[in-house]
Amino acid sequence: MSEGVQKVRLAESKSQLARRLIAALATGIGGLVTLDAGFVAAESVRTLTGAQIRAAFTGKQLTDEVHYRFVYDGDGTLRTYSMGVKQVGKWRIQKDEICLYITDMGDDCYRVTQSGKRFELKPGPGGPIDGILEPAYRGDREKP
Known part of the structure; x- marks a missing residue:
């Protein structure tokens, strides 16, 4: 060749x-x-009903894992820890929204959406609160 x-x-x-x-x-x-x-597609956004919100949030805390956490006690007490500052307020379910009553933040009700592990609380006007839900600390009610 x-x-x-x-x-x-x-x-x-x-x-x-x-x-x-x-x-x-x-x-x-x-x-x-x-x-x-x-x-x-597996992590599409879904809007939660009042019953789903109550089941998901009771006894849990919503946190961004750095700056804040909102602890939703079963008796309706809401404990917030944000940048080292603790506040105590109330939370309740009203229709298909979660309502938060915190003195320094004001009172507002939020629609709740979930995408995978992430939850987002969406108010009418204003910015959302988002993070992951995890079990609230047991025995250490003051842990930030």
């Missing part, structure tokens, strides 16, 4: 290898996009 023919075949095989590599990468990326879309 002549040297010229060998070079042409080598170039063709490199070209085929490149096409196969590109096809494999495209398939892999397509799979990742599909997988990512599945996670997004």
Whole structure:
């Protein structure tokens, strides 16, 4: 076989290898996009009813894991810890909203949405409160 023919075949095989590599990468990326879309669909946002809010929040705390936490005691007491400042107020369910009564923050009722582990309290006007719900501290009622 002549040297010229060998070079042409080598170039063709490199070209085929490149096409196969590109096809494999495209398939892999397509799979990742599909997988990512599945996670997004699995964590769609849902609005909670009053009963769902009560079941989710009673005995739990909503926290951003850094700056604040809101502890929802079963008797309706609301304890807030924000940047080292503790406040005590009340909480209750009214229709499909959670209402918070805190002296320095004012009183407001919020719609509650959930997406995966994250919960968001959305007021009429104003900004939302969001974070994750976790069990409230037991035996250490003052732990920030």
